[in-house]
Amino acid sequence: MSTQLLAAGPGFEAPGPADFEFPPLFTVAGFEFTKPMLIIVLGTIAVAAFFYIAARNPKLVPGRLQFAGEQAYGAIRNSVVLDSIGTKHGKKFVPYIVTLFFFILVLNISGIIPVLQFPASSKIAIPAFLAVISWIIYNAVGIRRQGLGGYFKNMMFPPGVPWPIYFLLAPLEFFSTFIIRPFTLALRLSMNMFAGHLVLLLCILGGEYMLTEGTGALPFLSPVGFLGGIVLTFFEGFIQILQAYVFALLSALYIAGALEAEH
Amino acid sequence: MEGNLNMVGYGLAAIGPGVGIGLIFAAYIAGVARQPEARGTLQGIAILGFALAEALAIIGIGLAFAL
Numbered sequence: 001m002s003t004q005l006l007a008a009g010p011g012f013e014a015p016g017p018a019d020f021e022f023p024p025l026f027t028v029a030g031f032e033f034t035k036p037m038l039i040i041v042l043g044t045i046a047v048a049a050f051f052y053i054a055a056r057n058p059k060l061v062p063g064r065l066q067f068a069g070e071q072a073y074g075a076i077r078n079s080v081v082l083d084s085i086g087t088k089h090g091k092k093f094v095p096y097i098v099t100l101f102f103f104i105l106v107l108n109i110s111g112i113i114p115v116l117q118f119p120a121s122s123k124i125a126i127p128a129f130l131a132v133i134s135w136i137i138y139n140a141v142g143i144r145r146q147g148l149g150g151y152f153k154n155m156m157f158p159p160g161v162p163w164p165i166y167f168l169l170a171p172l173e174f175f176s177t178f179i180i181r182p183f184t185l186a187l188r189l190s191m192n193m194f195a196g197h198l199v200l201l202l203c204i205l206g207g208e209y210m211l212t213e214g215t216g217a218l219p220f221l222s223p224v225g226f227l228g229g230i231v232l233t234f235f236e237g238f239i240q241i242l243q244a245y246v247f248a249l250l251s252a253l254y255i256a257g258a259l260e261a262e263h
Numbered sequence: 264m265e266g267n268l269n270m271v272g273y274g275l276a277a278i279g280p281g282v283g284i285g286l287i288f289a290a291y292i293a294g295v296a297r298q299p300e301a302r303g304t305l306q307g308i309a310i311l312g313f314a315l316a317e318a319l320a321i322i323g324i325g326l327a328f329a330l
Contacts, residue, residue, distance in 0.1 A: 017328055083307065184318040191321040194328075246314045253311065 012209045015201035020122060020194070039120040043106035051102075076101050080248050085256045093255055096137065100130065101248035104189065108240035111197055112233050119240065122193035124186065127247075131186035134251040139178075142258030151258070185250060192243050196236045203229035273327035280320035287312040 024032035054069025062070060081097045082090045104121060111119030121127055142151040155177055156170040207225025210218040291309035295302050 079307075083303075184315075184322070187325055188314065188318050188321045191325050192317075195321075195324055242310075246310060249307065249310060250314060 012206065012213075015198055015205055019201055020197075022118075035116075035118060036120040036123050036126075039110045039116055039118060040107065040126070042116075043103070043110060043120070047102045047106055072102070073098060076248065080245070080252050084249065084252045085259065089259050090252075093137075093252065097248050097252050100134075100251060101244050104130070104244040104247050105241065108189075108193060108244055109237070111193060111200075111240060112237050119193035119197055121189055122197055124190045127186040127189040130189075130247070131182040134185060134254065135182040138251070138254040138258045141255055145259055154260075181254060185247065189243055189247050192239060196232075196239055200229060200232055200236060203232055267327075269327040269330060273323050276323040277320050280316050280323075283316040283319075284313055287316060 022035045024034050025038060026033050051069055051073070054065045058066060076098045077094050080101070081094050084090075085093060104127075107121040107126060108119050110116040111122075139151075142155070145151075146154055156173050157166055158169075158173075161169060203225050207222045207229060210222035210225060214222065287309060291305055294305050
């Protein structure tokens with residue numbers, strides 16, 4: 001990729017959105033199979049295999065793998081789902097939120113795994129689809145629990161507010177719940193991964209460019225670029241875990257908000 | 264030197280969320296320092312506030328590339 005960029009013209013070509021378009025690996029009946037899709041398939045297999053193997057032969061005194069699986073599952077279950085939704089209603093949503101977290105986690109982490117090195121969740125389609133699922137779930141849960149009228153009434157006209165405020169509050173709450181929430185849910189994840197990948201590309205390609213094409217003192221400055229790339233890779237790993245956590249936490253909080261009859 | 268004015272605009276736009284996120288974590292640290300046992304409760308709220316404030320910066324970078 002970098003050689004293509006350098007061959008494009010004289011001077012440094014900064015990485016941009018074009019670096020997120022991949023040529024198809026192979027085509028099946030007009031359906032182009034690209035690298036992000038490969039990452040999704042590999043990530044799904046990795047998560048499924050990890051939890052299958054960890055839970056295949058459970059023992060009273062867990063082995064290393066079983067312990068790791070239980071810890072990972074338990075951390076999300078307790079700190080995200082049960083803390084925000086509550087033990088009584090939360091149990092139903094544990095499978096969805098935990099799956100969501102680990103699916104997003106592998107798609108994010110693929111951005112710093114050598115060879116793959118592309119966060120598949122930076123493609124807007126994947127977070128958008130997951131946000132739509134969360135959107136359907138929290139609205140369906142709210143309507144089922146409070147009834148269609150009750151859900152809209154509790155959402156748009158929360159009690160305990162002086163009535164003139166409702167002219168402002170009702171459209172805002174409606175707009176926020178139905179449009180802003182899914183949009184920000186999808187955009188936050190996608191753009192975080194996009195920006196993070198772009199910064200990594202910039203550091204590494206800039207370092208490489210200064211080393212190979214730079215004149216004067218530039219080649220001596222290229223370690224700065226590479227060092228920045230290494231440091232930012234670790235930072236990016238932290239951001240990727242955090243963003244998976246935030247997506248799962250916000251989904252859980254939206255479900256919890258829909259479950260509460262009274263604000 | 265070539266570039267896009269969108270990126271300058273995004274840089275300016277990111278000041279707001281940057282200040283906001285700083286304030287959120289300042290309040291979180293102050294809260295934990297005063298009442299260390301409230302850490303678990305405050306952490307969720309702080310992360311939620313951080314995510315909401317950050318959404319503005321994220322919408323900004325999305326629009327900077329899209330427009």
